Amino acid sequence: MMTYKSGLYTLNCILWSCIHVEPLLLGLLFKQFFNILKPGENFTINLFSIIALTSVYTIGRMINIRWGAMVDNKHRFNMSALLRRNMFESILKKPGASSIPCSQGEALNCFRDDARTIEDSISWTLDFIGNVVFVIVAVTIMVSINAKITLFVFTPLVAVVGIVQVLRSKLQKYRVASREATGLVTGAMGEIFSAVQAIKVAGEEENVVRYLEKLNRQRHKMMLKDTLLTQSLHSIFYNTVSIGTGFILLLAAGSMKNGDMTIGELSLFIYYLNFISDFTSFFGGFIANNRQAKVSFLRIAEVMQEDNLYNAVEHNDLHLKSGNKDTKDNINISEKFSAEDLTDISVEGLSYQYKTSGNGIEDIHFRLKKGSFTVITGRIGSGKSTLIKVLLGLLPSDGGNIKWNGKTVTNPAEFFISPYCAYTPQIPNLVSDSIKNNILFGLQEEAVDINNSLHAAVLEKDIKELENGLDTVIGPKGVKLSGGQIQRVAVARMFARKAELLVFDDISSALDVETENKLWNRLFKDRPATCLVVSNRRGALKQADQIIVMKDGRIEAIGRLEELLDHCDEMKAIWG
Structure with missing residues (x-):
């Protein structure tokens, strides 16, 4: 990471090295001040x-610190933004249904x-470099005064390094445990907020609160261990340094008594000694932080689902400069990619198997014609939703081909997006914003009807009944709307994309x-789009040009409703 924005890192290193080295000059001024107190010197x-x-030193140091900051x-x-950018890119490139583990x-x-x-770990290397330069120069001067x-x-420094090495494994263990416990709490809170209605309907408020309290107690325990060990190390570092400093000053007092050291040299020695002692404490914290940074890198690699840690620090442009207009707001949805409009989609041998359960889909073959x-x-567990997710690239296929107009x-994950395809999942994802912005979702309002x-989404009546209409803020995941309204807002967002293929799960x-019947009737009346629908409802089955019957991850039969009711037992069971 140090080589990312190497010019910025070098400038930062120079500035902070100067900031850490500058006190050497002040120490020499202190020495000179005490030396002029001797008789015979021109004091004034x-x-x-x-x-x-x-005064010149102070003004220069203030300017240096300002620029350094x-x-x-x-x-x-730039360092943290690069990490977050690479994590975000990695997550977005993963199949949608398995983007984070x-x-x-x-x-x-x-x-x-x-x-x-x-x-912090990267930034502290600058302090480390500056401190090392200071210590080398200061020790050289101090050795010339009194080598013994x-x-x-360096006695406290050896003690600090030894303590850190002994407690290295515990540092990593407690940091991992505290981060995992924090993740469980934040994850549980997100799930609770998204399931408020279900919790209230089930009357499980007290049980949910008890569960959250249990997770918080566990987090408190893990965080306490992590914080206690970290703070204990800091305390040990500072106290070790203080004890060592006391012994050093006693030795210096003896040298002063014997006349081996002047008062100016003693003041210089004490002044430098304070900075060297601080470096000893900093060195212990620097090593401990690097141990914790290693844990953080491993956790980032786990979130990215990458074996190579270098992918987390891959050099990429952050696009921070103003004036970059290459955004979604400037793309008209009527402008389509240089590809043919849909005439035919064919699926050949599509397969996928979940690693945990072994379930999935196997050897799926079917065709969709334009306007069908x-x-x-x-039945439940037959593989309907899995088929949709593999088709759209939300899950990685284990085999098979998907062809658009024979190509x-x-x-699939990058291809089946607007204007080729629009998709509404079983559980739509809405954000805490207005209904209008959830439908537009980044598109220009003037480009959308x-x-x-x-x-088309049978939502106009609901909008009129809301106090703020389209400007109504719906809360996290649409918590202020009913389940049906959430579905229809997502469907309206899908219709706004004007896609060739519409997928309803x-x-x-x-x-x-x-x-539901109004929705299908309006869809057929107003739109010539090709539709792929997961449903067991009779209204949808009656409208279908083609029905694909799934059983145990395989296609049991394909045909129109009348044909399937005649010869397909599975279709008869579903129809009831």
Whole structure:
């Protein structure tokens, strides 16, 4: 990471090295001040000279610290932003249904805390370099004054390194445990907020609170261990240094008594000794932080699902400069990619198996023609939703081909997006914003016929009944709306994309029969789009040009409703 923005890192290093080395000059001024106190020295002239030099030093140091802080803030931001950018890119490139291997809370904790820990680790290398330069020069000067006493300066440093090495495994163990416990709490809170209605309906408020309290007690325990060990180490470092400093000053007093050291040399020695002692304490914290940064890198790699840690620090542009106009807001949805409009989709031998359960889909073959309405039906666990997710690239296929107008789709996750495809899942994802912004979701309002999308989604009546209409803020995941309204807002968002292929994954589960029938009727009347629908509802099955019957991850039969009711036992069982 040090080579990312190498010019910025170098400038930061120079500035902070100067900041750490500058006190060497002040120490020499202190020495000169005490030396002019001796009889026979021109006290007045020397005093004003020292005051003038000290003023120049102070002003220069203030300017240096200001510039150092500005550059360091920018450098720190670039370090953590690069990590977060690479994590985000990795997550987005993964199939949607398996983008993160942990809870959302753990992932957010990784974005926030682990990136900050690594940012600290990189930034502290600048302090380490500056301190090392200071110590080398200061020790050289101190050895020239009294080599015996100077040797005692390094005794606390050896003790600090030994303590850190002994407690290294515990540092890593407690940091991992505290981060995991924090992730469980934040993840649970996110799930609770998204399931408020279900919790209230089930009357499980007290049990949910008890569960959250249990997780918080566990987090408190783990965080206490981590914080206690970290603070104990800091205490040991400072106390070890203080005890060592006391012995050194006793030795220096003896040298003063014997006349081996002047008062100016003693003041210089004491002044430098304070900085060297601080470096000893800093060195212990620096090593401990690097141990914790290693844990953070491993956690980031886990979230990214990468074996190679270098992918987390891959150099990429952060696009921080103003004036970059290459955004979604400037893309008109009527502008389509240089590809043919849909005439035919064919699926050949599509397969996928979940690693945990072994379930999935196997050897799926079917075709969709332009303007057709195809329904995938089957019992619970038959593989309906899995088929949709593999088709759209939300799960990685284990085999098979998908062809659009006879051309193989090599990356379904990147291909099946607007304007090729629009998709509404079983559980739609809405954000805490207005209904209008949830439908537009980044598109230009003037490029979307939002009223037509509301009508097609059978949502216009609901909007009129809301106090703020389309500007109503719906809360996290649409918590202020009913289940059916959430589904229809997601459907309206899908219609706004004007896609060639519309995919509905069991949206009727949250709709009453009358609303569902209105939705299908309006869809057929207003839109010539090709539709792929997961449903067991009779209304959808009656409208279907083609029904795909799933059983145990395989296609049991394909045909129209009348044909399947004649010869397919599975279809008869579903129809009831």
